[in-house]
Amino acid sequence: MTSFVPLDDAPRWVGRQLFESPWMTVTQQHMDLFHASTDLNPSVTDMAVCEANPAPDLVDGFWLSSMLAAMHFNHNPIRSPGMWGLNLGSDQVRYISPVFVGNRIRYRCTLDAVVPHSHGTILVTTNTAEIEGGTRPAMVAVIRTLSSTEPQLPRGRAGP
Amino acid sequence: MVAQAFASTRNPADYHPLEQAEQLLGKQLFQTDWMQAKRKHMMLFHDAIETNPEDSDVTICLSNPEADNIMDGMWTMSMVVNFHFNHNPIWSPGMWALFHGIEKARFPQPLFVGQSIRCTATLNEVREHRYGRIVVSENLVEIQGEDRPALIATTSALFRIGAMPGQSAAGPT
Secondary structure: OOOOEOHHHHHHHOOOEEEEOOOEEOOHHHHHHHHHHOOOOOOOOOOHHHHOOOOOOEOOHHHHHHOHHHHHHHHOOEOOOOOEEEEEEEEEEEEOOOOEOOOEEEEEEEEEEEEEEOOEEEEEEEEEEEEOOOOOOOEEEEEEEEEEOOOOOOOHHHOO | OHHHHHHHOOOHHHOEOHHHHHHHOOOEEEEOOOEEOOHHHHHHHHHHOOOOOOOOOOHHHHHOOOOOOEOOHHHHHHHHHHHHHHHOOEOOOOEEEEEEEEEEEEOOOOOEOOOEEEEEEEEEEEEEEOOEEEEEEEEEEEEOOOOOOOEEEEEEEEEEEOOOOOOOOOOOO
8 A cells, every 4th residue: 555545535546446464365364264154154154055056165155245344444445543444235246256265356446426424435456366367356336434533433323 | 964964854845946946936935033233243253354453454344333342244145045955945956156246235234243144135137048047036135123134136047057168267157
């Protein structure tokens, strides 16, 4: 990351790439921890649908999406003192090419829009996960994040 | 081996065959029991996606006034897989599923450690795909005692019986 961009200056970055991450290897440990965190193990979950999958080393699409948190923590240059982020959701996510354990991936992020919000600013980004040596991306995801420096999270009917 | 034993307990007569999935269009597929979002889930999830202080710059996370207790929205989203594994009535022997995408997802209300959630899924669409059938469902994840849900997500998955032709090169789109 070169330097931070204050949240107030984010509109100037619309249409530009915010970051490109280094390559990282997807390991079996990532999958094991992900499955443990979502109770995807045979002692508590019916894995019948999973067992019939002819590619047991296939990486979960939702893990690919979830990794966006780490990518933005580490590489998103938009940051102001005291700023926090809340994932508001996705407009569209596509898992285009399968990723397998052992593949190397990286993420690119472009800022699509900056939208004022009563509790802060919504940043809309398009995030692409690429597979090293692949011709098609693993995932393209448009996500919406509420960025704010307010002292409290919006909750209840005043929620985001 | 344990997993194989679990699968063998499925009786096709208890499920709705994939080829007749459209008969469930517009209907509720399932509603889960309440389950508690535990700190253990959150910590394992952070390890899985490398958002702990050893792996990531968690400055933004630490600025969050409720950082210690808020569950990641993507954890809630990821639990949809679990809910479908356990409760989706569409199944045929040899069937497997590949998540194809999220049409739209919103997290209207933050979820906190200790709160309980349940998922209600409705079948929105079934369409043919060169590698199987795309099944689109709407998933509502409620928080016990709260007016607003933790998640509303329309997800699509490719359901297929048997191996993919040219499996390693073929993506779902």
